[in-house]
Amino acid sequence: MRSEQPGEDRCEPTAPSGSGTADLDTDVCVVGGGPGGRALALALTRLGCDVVLLEKRDPARGTGPAFRGESVSPDGVRLLAGLGVWERVREAAHRVDRLEIEDAGRRVLDVRFADFPYRYRHPVELAQPTLLAALAELTGGQPGSCTVLEPATVVGLLVEGPAVTGVRASTPTGTVRVRAALTVGADGRYSAVRRLSGLAERARQLPLERDVVWMKLPFPADWDRRAYRVRIAGSSHGLFLPSTDGTVRVGLNIPKGGLRALRAGGLDQLHARLGQLAAQAAESARTGLRSWSDTALLDIFTTDVPRWSAPGVVLIGDAAHTLSPVLGQGVNHALADAVELAPLVAEALGRDRRVRGRALTGALQVFQRRREPHVRRSRALQLRQERMFTLTAPAATALRRTLYRTLDASPALRRRVLAPAYFPGRRPDAARDEADCPSEVTPV
Template sequence: MTIRTEVCVVGGGPGGRALALALVRLGRRVVLLEQRAGGGRAFRGESVSPDGVRLLAGLDVLERVRGHTHEVHRLEIADGGSRVLDVRFESFPYAYRLPVELAQPVLLSALTRAADERGGCTVLEPASAIGLLVDAGAVRGVRAKTADGTEEIRADVTVGADGRYSSVRRLAGLDHSAERTPLERDVIWLKLPFPAAWDRRAYRVRISAGRHGLFLPSTDGTLRVGLNIPKGGLRELRSGDIGQLHARLAELAPELEREAAEAILGWSDTHLLDIFTTDVRRWSAPGVVLIGDAAHTLSPILGQGVNHALADAVALAPLLAGALEAPRSGRQAALGAAVAAFQQDREPAVRRSRGLQLRQERMFSLAAAPAAALRRTVYRVLNASPALQRRVLAPAYFPGQRPGPAATPARTEQRT
């Protein structure tokens, strides 16, 4: 069977679904393919930065997820057992200044419902893009495997929103321009009961020499823990018993040792995230463009992946919608100009986030005593100056906002 549409979006993550919504709000027709049917996204993209919150508000989706978000007011870093940085997001002079925790299935279903109510978006799920349709040197859609067999989706433009291992990127020949940089560590994610004595409105980072862990409040009331391990070190860690993981956790958070022993009984209670960044030089080829993780995979520091996927969607939609208005004879040229403008617009912000993340990664991995002492000094200097904190965090947290003279009320609600 052949389906015809204006935009074929491959991938139903935050980027793909936000793009579909932004496009139907502009009156365009979209077919979205998602290879997985329902759920299965535990441990993924729960932290949404203040800029992501602002973008969701702009799409009228924030209202829909209200009641499912958990606001975070502080970021606390402890190094070598003492607190060296305590960032108070609330003191920042932005309309959207608090990051929130938001489970990805809730976000995805809110985006889908909003697009569905507008009309104009067909979601094929499960449906996997397995090939590109190419005509006269330009991509004209995809071939997809669905429950009913193989279908063709013919489109003026195809969007690869299919994540960090993007098949669209590979099939379109854009992998050649992609540079994948493995970072020095991977992360093991796990969930624990939330400690009664801890502030539920704080992100915590604990550092000890070259090791660190992230401790984040989750919307399900648990504590989401990300423990760093050396790149490829999982096999070695797994060759021992799970007690090794408990011990590693206890080095950073001794108060969690008992909870970990009770809650994490085996490796199946953990989830590994292979950490790398991908810098794709060309985000588009004739008839096809990449967004989100497919165009730029980031590390988990400061919860940037979801934010950039949303920002890509919001930036790309009006450019595509404008180009689709062009007469058929000039449409491919107009779409080519639109996707080039999109990359030009978005790439600097992605680069700034990646730079900030890589600097943080390097700071976290300093193991030698003098270097660790210097790190503590840097955090203490930062701690003493809210203005400096703002300057450091602005590229990642507040890129689309101008500081005002006084703090305005936060725009999301605290879930208790």
Template structure:
């Protein structure tokens, strides 16, 4: 384990909880703990949230959470598109809605596609309304502070120099390449993945259906996601082939996309160069333990997810809600008493609460990898399997089952009572201003 020495002139501060990483899990956790009256500091290494293809899906369960937090009206004001289903080709040439979110008996039965930076900015603005919330951008955590065997804070770098923030609890929300996860050396279980994903945009003015469009043929797998003014495309290919893909050049790449997505054939020139095609190294793993003394990992820092189903953000947000629900009381007590006793006893409970949904979703993703994606990419399968569409054609109600798995997931979390703000229900499609938010008493 790495040993770090703090410079004598490094400024030192103290907070009750420091959250490392300002992604969806970190921002939701910070907001919820602040609403509980916990002093919480979120450290984000970047100067802003402006990064492409960082997971733009906001699932029905997360939309319900925003409603409970009194934030849905603000979210509805952000330009976004809606995914109401997943359509696949049937054997007779028609399209079948295999996954139908509109059948879910929920307030918001769809997946909202919104740039992640808009979602994070919304959470940041809500957090700043709480007196105990502190978000610090351009703060890159570089090491952990230790008090014997216990993690007691973090060291960080900023454009103005280094700093040290002591805390009763450190929560790692800094993703699959987590610095905190690496520093504490927790063992993980790795699951092999044979493919990677390349993300890109195809600008288009075409009016596309509010559905995901998977296309599988001739060793190619694509998923087209309708967005405002463009289509976001995930191109799936064998792991380790990024250099070969780029060596083929942009013309060959455009031609392949046009063949796979003929409805976008006239628009593929909008992919300016291979620099617009962003590579994602797909990993699936999970920690065997999510905590050590004084530190907890959640979200991708605890379990890297495949992009299949777009469920990684939803799972990370639900981790944050579950963790806040369990930790708010002990953190308030520690804050009042001036010591961290009692917090460590709760950390293992967070994993116990969230490990079953994590393992189930990863298991389903791995089954999709083996049964569909791997078979398409190695040529064993030349199109989408015909049995599921035929079954759903006969029994359309079955389309709600995968919608429930993807849109809600096992073990959904609800906002704790102390974090809620009552909101008059906003009808599906209602305009901004048709709901009213008041504090929960």
């Protein structure tokens, strides 16, 4: 692998010195320092590749929204273990034992994760800053080097002939050009790399019928801290997730574009909406939610990008396939993309210079072929689930309850329905020695 900046700090945030234009040269330029970008940087440096990672957020201004990406599915835990990250974050993670769905005030489904025959079988809650910091720290000690530029916002792509050869980024001290054999768009649901590379042209954004208002509330005293709760009442539903900071993270579904109407009714209306789903959460909101600035809106859509790559450039994570928050799938797919892509890229970059470009293009196509079926299955499951949540007619909601109860009564059926989300592509594993995280919520 090329290393043209010997002695450069490894995975330390760097701001380009002086003003004007600076140039860097590397194997892989990763745009975006979310779970996908950071995991890819780690996986590549473990294989000896040199990476430059650009992140537009300013680390001096905090690590980003407190609401996002805290639920990590069992498969995400397995992937983190494979990257050597799980041991580092285990103590800070909060294991979840159950998924409980209540519809019209009655429990209709109670999934116990211990019943699944896999080594890593529990989802966990893990604050995203903790995860990102662990990924960054581990990247520092690998055979390949990683230079992190932050804040650095990618504003253009470098192009030679048909191929992308790097990026142009704006930083507080001037413009940086990063030249690379491969540029990776790990820059999330509104990806600039997707747009700038033309890969967005045939992409389809499918708005779902709901948006989600997120908030964190004091944890209701009589609730099990190890359960995910889904509460449904008619066509309203909410997610109630235990958070590592001891609060309950609530995702309240509202009609698409309905925030203005909700806000017009004041916080009392928000409390009333919560009260229809969970009286305890409404009580917590009355004491713990002081203003609308304690909430965040997530515009729910999925993005279907037919082609994830072009010569010299590839998309991963939300940039390639934005999903909905149902069943906490986004972080897992971003990690899975990184783990799948890294060895393919490292192998192609190790080829003779004359065939490297073609090898890389082939590797990117193999990557999409391997990953896309898993994303499609998750998306289909999420869309089915979303449709179930939005049913309104009494006969349809009665049928929904019957379906959940049928699932509840059959462990085999439960396994079949939930496995694509929580254990994609895995065979039952006799080894049940999962290194579980501590038994109480650990503030981080």
